[in-house]
Amino acid sequence: MKVIHLPRFDEELEVVINFIAEDSLNRAINFLDELTEKILEILNYPHSYRERTNSKYSESRELIYKGYCVPFYIDDEEDTIVILGIYNQNLWKED
Numbered sequence: 001m002k003v004i005h006l007p008r009f010d011e012e013l014e015v016v017i018n019f020i021a022e023d024s025l026n027r028a029i030n031f032l033d034e035l036t037e038k039i040l041e042i043l044n045y046p047h048s049y050r051e052r053t054n055s056k057y058s059e060s061r062e063l064i065y066k067g068y069c070v071p072f073y074i075d076d077e078e079d080t081i082v083i084l085g086i087y088n089q090n091l092w093k094e095d
Contacts (some may be wrong), residue, residue, distance in 0.1 A: 001043050005083035011072075012086045016068065031066070038065050042081050046074045079090075 011086060013032075021028035042049065047071075049061035057073035064070075071084040 001046075001079050001081065003039060003081045003083065004045060006085070008085045009083045016086060016088070035065055035068075035070075038063060039070065039083060042072065046081055 013035075017028050020031055030069055046061065047059075049063055052060040052062050052071055055071075055073070059074035059076065060071065061074065062071045063067050068086055068088050070086050072081075073082050074082065075082055
């Protein structure tokens with residue numbers, strides 16, 4: 001199984017990292033490193049994460065990390081975890 005992420009995730013992550021970096025570049029770097037590790041941990045037990053409601057994907061889940069939500073879905077046909085985006089307190093909608 002592998003992890004891929006959509007361009008939307010990259011765009012939203014850049015906003016988050018830039019926001020954190022305004023306060024501390026070191027914190028932003030640490031956040032990115034730790035988030036990357038947490039995302040890779042999804043591969044171990046992808047079905048153990050909280051199910052997302054109102055998703056167009058049947059195997060949609062979410063990783064919660066330091067107040068941020070990372071929605072993803074499990075694509076069994078492609079043997080892939082697809083990272084959709086990242087958000088904090090704002091409302092996030094699937095495209």
